[in-house]
Amino acid sequence: MNITIFSAKHYDRTFFDRTNTNDRHTLRYLEPRLNAETASLAEGADAVCAFVNDQLDEDTLRELAARGVKLILLRSAGFNHVDLAAATRQGLTVARVPAYSPHAVAEHTLALILTLNRQTHRAFNRVREHNFSLEGLIGFDLHQKTVGIIGTGTIGTAFASLLSGFGCRLLAYDPYPNDACKELGVDYVDLPTLLGASHIISLHCPLTPETHHLINAEALEQMRPGVMLINTSRGAIVDTRAVIQGLKNETIGYLGLDVYEEEEALFFEDQSEQIIHDDLFARLLTFPNVLITGHQGFFTREALSNIARITLANATAFESGQGTLHEVTLKRQSPA
């Protein structure tokens, strides 16, 4: 199958080429993001492979279908960036990688928590400048703290498993509680109870119309003063303006973000020579208790290897009619 891979970085090429044994598929790597303007670059392809900030809206999908593309291969679990109704209208099949390494994202979530708490990022810089003062670096024991997990699917469950090892009390909110979490001692509660009781709140639900700005001014009012809020899920689950207000009035004591609602214009590129035009993002960077990473939760060798393997297996299954095709359809209620 001819597959055009958009938003391709050198690491995508490394892992996809390594996985594409015997050149089963013909892979073409393109740096530009996929959108209505760049879709014409897929001319001659049977499938396109897209990443999280590619724009798979009606215009893009129409353009792809007109060029003969039949299959959209998402190299992500999330599919909130795809207009599934439009894909159906255009006769396009959409497939994704449902789970490639929940541990990668769960471990990165833990890294944000530990770094924010013990301020290892600041300590690193201090020691390099021969400043061995501990002023301002005081943290807290995670042991016996209450951690609220919103969304206990594959990543939320892996995260619960890590946190149970720290001796934390675990609360969760999810419309579909799972037994694995219950066995870890997770107490399922309603959202207001979780918001009010948790020292740390971590988001692991998908971005859907219901979860858009789930963390807004009203939710912040219900939280413990000084709460640690972590979002490694999707940016728009958090209302950035409300969170900035929460940082200013000290409701939020720590904020860790791996995703940002307007990340499309910022992340995955070296912008160190550029001026940041996003004033909300620039404001977030001014707080000493905010730690932001550029959507790297998934970024481990194991995850990249699984993403390449499952994406190409989806292509093979679509082409041959054999094996598992991880198709995304409109019927699916809980996108990840």
Ligand SMILES: NC(=O)c1ccc[n+]([C@@H]2O[C@H](COP(=O)([O-])OP(=O)(O)OC[C@H]3O[C@@H](n4cnc5c(N)ncnc54)[C@H](O)[C@@H]3O)[C@@H](O)[C@H]2O)c1
């Ligand atoms: N930062 C990264 O690099 C990265 C990588 C992979 C996935 N993600 C994001 O992590 C999120 C979780 O991924 P996953 O693989 O665990 O998904 P999953 O589908 O396995 O789990 C999602 C869970 O959220 C629950 N949920 C749905 N609506 C909810 C709501 N309104 N409130 C609370 N819970 C709700 C579902 O019932 C499900 O249990 C996804 O949004 C995905 O896009 C981020």
